[in-house]
Amino acid sequence: MKASDHYARIAQHLFDTVRTATAGRRGVTRDSYGAGESLAIDALTAFAHVQGFATQVDRAGNVMFALPDDTRGQPLLCGSHLDSVPEGGNFDGLAGVVAGLLCLMRQRDEGRRGAHPLRVLALRGEESAWFGKAYIGSSALFGRLPPALLDARHRSNGATLATCMRDVGADVDAIAAGEVLLDASDVAGYIELHIEQGAQLDDARQSVAIVPSIRGNVRYRNVRCIGEPGHSGAVPRERRHDAVFAAAHVVGVLDEYWKAELAAGADLVITCGVFGTRAEEHAISRIPGEVDSASKHAAPTGR
Ligand SMILES: [Zn+2]
Known part of the structure; x- marks a missing residue:
């Protein structure tokens, strides 16, 4: 052998x-x-x-x-x-x-x-x-x-x-x-x-390689995006401050920033790992008033 x-x-x-x-x-x-x-x-x-x-x-x-x-x-x-x-x-x-x-x-x-x-x-x-x-x-x-x-x-x-x-x-x-x-x-x-x-x-198609460096990380544990809760059937678009739409926009901007940084030669990764709305706003009739990265987001209650 x-x-x-x-x-x-x-x-x-x-x-x-x-x-x-x-x-x-x-x-x-x-x-x-x-x-x-x-x-x-x-x-x-x-x-x-x-x-x-x-x-x-x-x-x-x-x-x-x-x-x-x-x-x-x-x-x-x-x-x-x-x-x-x-x-x-x-x-x-x-x-x-x-x-x-x-x-x-x-x-x-x-x-x-x-x-x-x-x-x-x-x-x-x-x-x-x-x-x-x-x-x-x-x-x-x-x-x-x-x-x-x-x-x-x-x-x-x-x-x-x-x-x-x-x-x-x-x-x-x-x-x-x-x-x-x-x-x-x-x-x-x-x-x-x-x-x-x-x-x-x-x-x-390589089995092994040498790591040239290790990325450090900056973590923001408590990020909040505050909007205005409301009734999803009653509040028209121009009066809305939907926290989920706003947070999604922030993530989209981050993605664009990331792409631009990579194009400029930077070495960077960006991740949004914890992301949710308040459990009491999990309903078809609710406009979410807040998105955060900290709370324990309960499963939908079925409302
Ligand atoms: Zn490990």
Whole structure:
């Protein structure tokens, strides 16, 4: 068997094992600093022990894997996150950690070492779906987790982030104090393999590519478009201040702006993800008076 087939089989085994351990109804569910994420970590840790790798839980609850005899300083980190969104994809995050573990195996099997010792980092809490904040595990490592976030509640079980972090061995007091748990100058670099969550590689018929940069984001959580409610049968067009029409116009203008920016060479994406009217205005007789991006929009009542 070719070496690449051998490692591909091991990767498939790891993907299948973690998928089975964290399967939801349609996808996988690995809640940040929760049971699902811990099941994924447990599965990979068990594999690492069989391989004879050293494992270590850092003070933010993330897990590091290494060759036990490569104790040189200033490691090159390779890894990704092990949590997922609810009913998410199996390869998201996991692929990066599995890739790192396979690199460790090859280094061991072929007796090779890189210029820097390789450490595989399995990060917790990358997805914002569970506590409303992304990059929790890595923010905590660098002393940059906003302390108020420790009171945020897990979307399913209601436990605070502080409790969930403590349960997996994190040093919550140090994290709350903003202590730097990993000094970036102690690390030679960080490399991450990640599944593409778009279709550009498919379109280009390429299996892999290098990401030149990562888009940052600006998020406006509480956008409101205020119009004037009224009776949809009684108010003529010229007297209307329909909030939905106005909000749709704003989105159209944003789309035009986006197109112009791209044409000018900018790199930009724009998304309007949460968008709704008030539940009490869900009726055939109502002109919506307000559109916002914050409230929980109840299902139509059937009026
Ligand atoms: Zn991801």
